[in-house]
Amino acid sequence: MTIHKGAKPFVKWAGGKTQLLSDIESLLPTDFHNRNITYVEPFVGGGSVLFWLLQHYPNIQHAVINDVNAKLINVYRVINAKPQKLISALRVLENEYLPMNHAERTAYFMEKRRRFNDDELTNVEQAAIFIFLNRTCFNGLYRENSKGKFNVPHGKYVHPKICDEQTIMVDSDLLQRVDILCGDFDATKRYANEDTLFYLDPPYKPLNSTSSFNTYVKEPFDDAEQVRLRNFCNEVSGRGSLFVLSNSDVKSYDPKDNFFDNLYAAYSIQRVFATRMINSNAEKRGKLTELMISNIGQGENRTARETIAVSI
Numbered sequence: 001m002t003i004h005k006g007a008k009p010f011v012k013w014a015g016g017k018t019q020l021l022s023d024i025e026s027l028l029p030t031d032f033h034n035r036n037i038t039y040v041e042p043f044v045g046g047g048s049v050l051f052w053l054l055q056h057y058p059n060i061q062h063a064v065i066n067d068v069n070a071k072l073i074n075v076y077r078v079i080n081a082k083p084q085k086l087i088s089a090l091r092v093l094e095n096e097y098l099p100m101n102h103a104e105r106t107a108y109f110m111e112k113r114r115r116f117n118d119d120e121l122t123n124v125e126q127a128a129i130f131i132f133l134n135r136t137c138f139n140g141l142y143r144e145n146s147k148g149k150f151n152v153p154h155g156k157y158v159h160p161k162i163c164d165e166q167t168i169m170v171d172s173d174l175l176q177r178v179d180i181l182c183g184d185f186d187a188t189k190r191y192a193n194e195d196t197l198f199y200l201d202p203p204y205k206p207l208n209s210t211s212s213f214n215t216y217v218k219e220p221f222d223d224a225e226q227v228r229l230r231n232f233c234n235e236v237s238g239r240g241s242l243f244v245l246s247n248s249d250v251k252s253y254d255p256k257d258n259f260f261d262n263l264y265a266a267y268s269i270q271r272v273f274a275t276r277m278i279n280s281n282a283e284k285r286g287k288l289t290e291l292m293i294s295n296i297g298q299g300e301n302r303t304a305r306e307t308i309a310v311s312i
Contacts, residue, residue, distance in 0.1 A: 005055060005170075006166065006167070006170045007051040007054070007055055007167070007170045007171050007173075007174045008048070008051050008167055008171070009046035009047050009048050009051060010046075010047075010075070010079060010131065010164065010167055010168060010171055011046050011072075011075070011130075011131060011134045011135075011140075011142075012046070012134055012135070012140030012141075013045045013046025013047075013048075013140075013142065014139075014140075014141055014142070015045065015201065015203075015204065017048050017049050017201060017246065018048045018052075019274055020246065020272065020274055020290070020292075021048070021049065021052050023270075023272045023292055024049060024199065024244055024292070025056075027244050027270075027292065027294050027296050028197075028242075028296070029242070029296060032057070032059075032197075033057055033059055034059065035059060035195065036059060036061055036195060037057070037059055037060045037061070037195055037196070037197055038060070038061070038062045038063070038064065038191060038193075038195060038196045038197070039053055039054070039060045039062075039063040039064070039196075039197050039199070040063070040064045040065075040066075040188050040191050040192075040196055040197070040198045040199075041063070041064070041065045041066070041198070041199050041200075041201075042066045042185035042188045042198065042200055042232075043066070043067060043185060043200060043201045043202050043203075044065040044066060044067045044072075044076070045067065045072075045201060047065070047076075049199050049201070050063065050065060050178070051171065051174065053199075054174055054177070054178075055174070060197075061177070062177060062178075062179070063177060063178040063179070064178070064179045064181065064188060064191055065178055065179070065180055065181065066180075066181040066182065066183065066185060066187070066188050067182065068182070068183065068184065068185070069142075069182075070182050071116075071126060071130055071150075072130070072142070073180060073181070073182040074123055074126055074127055074130070075127040075130050075131065076175065076180050077123070077180050078123055078124055078127035079127070079168055079171050079172050079175060080172060080175040080176065080178070080180060082123075082124055083168050083169055083171075083172040085124045086124055086127055086128055086131075086168060087163060087165050087168055087169075089124055089125065089127075089128035090128050090131060090132065090162055090163035090168075091163050093112075093128060093129070093132045093162055093163070094132075094162035094163045096108065097109075097132070097136065097162065098159065098162075102156070105136070105154065106154045109133070109136055109137070109154040110154065112129050112132060112133060113133060113150060115129060116129045116130065116133060116150055117149045117150055131162065132162055133150065133152070135157070135160045135161065135162050136154065136155055136157060136160050136162070137152040137153065137154060137155050138152055138153050138154065138155040138156075139152075139155065140155075185200070185202070185229065185232065186228070186232055189232060189235055189236050189239075192235070192236035192239040192240075192241040193239055193240060193241060194239070194240030194241070196236070196239075196240075196241040196242070197241070197242045197243070197244075198233075198236055198241055198242070198243040198244070199243070199244050199245075200229065200232075200233070200243060200244070200245040200246070201245075201246045202221060202225075202226070202229055202245075202247065203221035204246075204247055204248040205223070205226055205247060205248050205250055205259065205260070206248070207248055207250055207252075207253040207288075208253055208254075223259070226247075226259075226263065227263065229245075230263050230264060233245060233264075233267070233293075233295075234266075237267075237295045242294070242295065242296050243294060243295055243296075244292065244293070244294045244296065245264075245291075245292075245293040245294065246290060246291065246292060246293075247260060247290065247291045247293065248288075248290060248291070249271055249288065249289040249290055249291050252271075252288055252289045260291055260293070264293045267293050267294060267295050268293065268294050268295070268296065269291060269292075269293050270291070270292045270293075270294075271289040271290070271291060271292075272289065272290055272292055273288070273289055273290075274288065274289075274290045
């Protein structure tokens, strides 16, 4: 099987897991690389774990990704099926945008944002504008309002890379062995069996009432959804699947908050250090513990180790 080195996320994505890859890898069984595995990611987001795993473990013959964000999933599908057309559309956007001054760029950005939200676009047009907005908006953040409209303002990048042809082509090659779904995470449980690995990276539970950004689309992911996700983990684990799940460590903010410790008491819960880079206030960014919950290696005593801080 061809190994496509250099595949990586084609968008910036809040909560990206690049910095936790070594922690995820450490949870995998020692014989993982010898097993014929189907990999399933119900909350794919930017895909950092997907791209890393598929490059490092060629024994993963088949992968399934899903996300509730239909516009994000459209980009994956376009990269899979029409990479050259996407590259051509991105080149036009890049060539028009880069020569402009900041005021012109802001007006251009706002018009593309309006089109993205309001106009009927082809799949390729929508994917190209999605990537353009992601590369030029404030902090590379994706956020929708209650009406499902993308509402992040223009950023101040001097020379953003809007058309990354090499990444798109390598990602396209790798995505040929990936089924791309769009919808509720629960639908992916049909793939659960003893040869399946699930990695779950849901919208994180807020640490407090002021850190309420816990979803990237209009539908909230509240405590009831967290409980539903635990039930999902129970079901796939009962079918023999392996799973690894990431979430915020609410106990690091409030030592009396045992929400996840109680919810996942039946599984291995480990705390690892990660750097939050989403906050617009640099002083509020920093190292916090996050949870790595799994049904792999339960009972093992593992010391959380700090990981290299990288931006999302």
